[in-house]
Amino acid sequence: MSQHLQNGQTFPRLDIPAVGGGVLHLPEDFAGSYAVLLIYRGHWCPFCNEQMAAFVDAFDTLSQQGIKLAAFSVDDEASTQEFIAKHHIRFPMGHSADIDAVVDATGAYVTSFPTRGRFLETTGFVIAPDGSIVNAVYSSRAIGRLVPSDVIRLVAFMRSLAT
Incomplete structure (x- = not known):
């Protein structure tokens, strides 16, 4: 089993196909x-749809705060393009992620449903300008995930420590 990433650790290199x-x-x-x-x-995940909609709604605020954003899943490109259109996503989106490579690099959880096959469980990272992990949120099922307001407050706090 892969280890979860820790705060302060450099985020590992991942190359994910972009939409x-x-x-x-x-x-x-x-x-x-x-x-x-x-x-x-x-x-297909209703909780993921809610999370993405929340980040879309907060995108301008995140951008004004200098916080970049990207997301990916194991969905194919066509499904991801439909997801982008549905939510009017303006940040970079990846598709067709290699489950085993992502798990090896990040320690993300994997689930398999008969109707969905294997997929990555929700995992979120806040990453510092130097590439180190500020916060990691691992979920072993549908709930438990980053929300935009927490990210904005955490980044403001981290910046306050640097002054």
Whole structure:
């Protein structure tokens, strides 16, 4: 079993196919900024839909605070494109994540349902400008996840420590 990532540890490199082409290079794409990385179960998960809608609603505030954002799942590109359109997502989205590679790198939980196959459970990271982990939230099922207001307050607190 892979180990969960710890606060202060450098976030491991992950390369995830990006919707529309290219690759999300994590954490390099976040370099120099605070960031949120959301791993979600899939477009079919009602809790994931709520979380993404909340981050879409908070996107302008996050951007004004200099907080970058990206998300991915094991969904294929077509399903992810539909998910983006449904929620009007304006931040980078990955698709078709390699479950075993993500688990090896992050320690995320995996579940298998007969109707859904294998998928990653919700996992969220707040990452510092230097690529280190500020906070990690691991869920072993549908509930327990990052919310935008907590991220904004945590980043404000971390910045206050630096002054």
